[in-house]
Amino acid sequence: MATVGDQLLNPESGWQRIDDANKNIIYNGNWISATGDPNTYAGTAHYFTLSGATTNSIEFYFYGTKLRIIDMYWSNRVNNVTVELDGVISSYNPNNSTNKYRVIVFERLNLQYGFHKVKLTTTSTSNNFSLDAIDIDSNGEITAPPLSKFLISSEDKHYSITNEYKDNAIPAMTSNTSPNGIVDASSFYTTFYPWKAFDRIIDPNGWVTNINVLTGWLSYEFDSPKTISAYSVQAGTTPVGRSPKNWTFEGWNGVSWIVLDNKSNQSAFAGSEYRLYTFDNKVAYKKYRINVTANQGAGDFLAIGDLGMYELDKYISSVDTSEVSFIKHGMDKGMVIDLEDEFIERRSVVKENSPLGLGKVFKQKIDTVKTPIKKASIT
Known part of the structure; x- marks a missing residue:
């Protein structure tokens, strides 16, 4: 698997590449849209040349779990690009004398699947600030800014729903049966026992x-x-070719294994890389397994450094209709609400109340006696 600093002419398996010209990438300030350079992805790039401090920025929003920024390593690039990802600040430096195109200059993996906001700025005062492309999940999406949020209204009260995964449901195992539960596997080699994938030691x-x-x-x-309804796979430190590539995650119903999630052609793991996989599941099983049908190419073994399993809590919070609370707690377009789920109530309080003053309010009253509702999808 490619890493930061590697030239990557095209996206790897499990990724898709979004060109810099995508309409949902927002360029704030004066930018030049360059075309016709066959070395850049799709022959396009955005850049501007600094002559002092600047407030120019790039913003975009995406659904997914991972992100790569694709740009040049070049001696005439800025020496700092600040990345604000969901409010967390990090940076990268594309000023590099190797002078090569289509480089992974920034990478972030293992994000919670969902909606993410990214903003790129620079503290440099000279050279070129640029962007060639963005790589995200193959099933992800670069979206327009989230102008639509909603709350659930019932009997003059307003509610928001959030999903949070609990801690790993499996304890740190010290044998196949201690401290509790039972670990099993199709085979194992010498002292690399099955429980060692559950000891929480990489x-x-x-x-x-x-x-x-x-x-x-x-x-x-x-x-x-x-x-x-979620599980994690973590690679050992070496060699990463032993990690899984194709597998199913299954629950045992007492008679047969039920496939809950199916993964194929997963990109290669880096050493000790952690990945979280989520899926919809309403059934409680005593036994779960990962059933691997191909590794990442090693010819000697299949190995898993660590395997975790997670339960999901759904919280319903009572919120007020102030603008601050609406922006903070409002649910995003695309969320699916299953009214048969069990919710844990958690109350949110905003002390300084101010009326909602931005956007438009759409209200629809539904007679649930005439039209029973089990699941709602906001689009």
Whole structure:
């Protein structure tokens, strides 16, 4: 798998590339749209030349779990680009004498799947600030700014729903049966026992299949049924070619294994890289497993450094209709609400109340006696 500093002419498997000319990328200030350079992605790029401090910026919003900024490493680039991702600040430096196009200059992996805001600025006062392309999840999307938010109204009260995953439901295991639950696997090699994928220690391998066995399954049985709707896979530190590439995540119903999630052609893991996978599940199973049908290319073993499983809590919060509260707690367009879910109530309080003054309010009253509702999707 490519990393920061590598030239990447085209996106890797599991990624898609968004050109700098995408209409949902916002360029604030005076920018030049350059075309006709075959070295840049799609022959286009945006840039401007600094002559002192600037407030120019680039903003975009995306759905997904990962992000790469694709640009040049060149000696005439700025020496600082600040990245504000969901309010968290980091930076990268594209000023580099290697002079090469289509480089991964910034990368962020393992984001919670959902909506993310990105803003690029610079503190440099000279040279060129530029952007060539953006890589995101293959099933992700660069979107317009989130102008639409909504709250649920019921009996003159307003509510917001949020989803939060609990901590890993599996304890730090010290054997296949301690401290509780049962760990099992299709095979293992010498002392690389199945439980070592659940000990929460990232070592060179974790669980390893028997020698020359490149597929297999790894399971955990809880003491009582749990409704798992997310799992994590973490690679060992070396060699990463032993990590999974194709697999299913399954629950045991007492008779057969039920496929809950299916993954194929996953991009190669970096050493100790952590990835979270989410899926819809309403059924509580005692036993779950990952069933791997291909690794990342190693010819000796299949290995998983760490495997986690997670339950989901859905919180419903009572909020006021102040502008501050609406912006902070309003749910985004595209959210699906299943009214058969169990919610945990959590109250939000905004002390300084001011009326909602931005945007438009759309109200629709539904007679639920005539039209029963089990699930609502806001589009």
